[in-house]
Amino acid sequence: MKLKTNTFAHTATRVAPLSLGAVSLAAVAMAWMPQTMGAQTPPPANGVLDNFATGGGKVAATSGIQTVTQTGSGIFGGSRYIQLSVNTADPYQQPVQVQVRPSNSASDPSSLLWSIGYGATPRIDLEYGNPPSAPLNLNLTGYDRLRVNFGGLTGPLNFNIEAYDINGVGGICGLNLVASGGNGEANAFTVDFPFSLFAVATLGGGTIDWGNIEFFDIIFQGGSNLAITKFLAIPTTSTEPLSPNVCAAPAT
């Protein structure tokens, strides 16, 4: 199954390496910066980068772009940025909502929830680290993959993670997912993003320095309701088996 390759063509509304042009410029500029802008920090012992138990809030739109920055102690780096983009050409302009909903309940755990109105074709960029002012300086040495835990997915989804290191070298890995059940009965599952499968997408090539990650952009594209419950890194030494859902480099 070929992946969509338009993730880098997204029009950003702020200074972020989302568009190809922006990425290229960032890569050139940042190549002259020292490689250690700040002390690199490993993930917490459990590897969880965000459990959505802190920084609650939501954004909604029927058209155009809405953004929010949420802060919390359970977020690696202290904040997450959510950009919701709803296609202005959607015929019925039905509401789309992204909500981070902390919870103490096991039946409806803390989640990022995406609820999509009829006929809408939106996109979410869920970002960690806001270059250049607040890079993550995340040291993933000793880890070999990222994982996203889904609480459920009710339809098709194009799902990608972009990762950028402190030198501006960025790569992407993604896959197309299918529903894990209907609305109200969707099952939980995981998606793994092995570091080795990220394809460098920034001009100039290079290799992503996983020992000093500056920025993640988790990209959701599709018309499906979903919930994700964790974003985490898995140690190389983990006995946790690889998820059946593994990303691939985008088709060229």
Added chain:
Amino acid sequence: MAHLAHGAGFLAVVAMALMPQTMRAQENPLVLDNFQTGAGKIQATSGTQSVTQTGSGIVGGGRSISIVYNPAAPSQFGQPSTLQVRPSADPKVLPPALIWSNGFDAVPGIEVEYAGPNADTPLGLNLTNYDRFRLSFEGLSGSIVLTAEVWYGGSFNFYGYQSCGLPASNIPFTVDIPFSAFNPGLSPITWSDLDGLFFELTEGASPLNSPNSGDHGFLRPSGPGPGGHGHVRPSRHLGRLRDMAG
């Protein structure tokens, strides 16, 4: 018009009509509601939300629409369900529609009722020259059960009903509900003088696999026994979803 993504959302119904008995006459069906008048929207995360909308394009001059959550099954994640009647500035480009959108894990039902502008005025609708209802869907992103009821007796004394299951579709389709398939109440259905019309749509898997014909679905109104449903009409049908699921 581009076909819609087949994922979340839920449905858009673009017209409710009656089809005459003869093919020639079918060129001129009686449109009960084309959703071009009586605009408005309701939203709910639990309980019941209703609104009565009025318009010249609605049979009897008014429709009541409701979102109904089973009290035992609210949306755990608090995500919204919305129901909107959305007229169109250019129906040739985009049809006016009744649009139902459900958030993650939200599984309510919706009700659409025709009983005059105050939701309590007998329509006096004479359907003698027609033989079926037709609902035109623009799309449907998950399976549902559709139940149609006709109320009659002069003061909403009785109702007959028919249910059918509909699978998901990302292309437009129609559903016909023949009058002959309706289960009558305690008295034979007087198709020449109907008091009101009521449609209920509930999200969920269906045992049926026939998208284009009304048939006996698995939902069954509670009542005094097979073939004998003679309930006094409940006020505005609020809470009917719970009754229907019994």
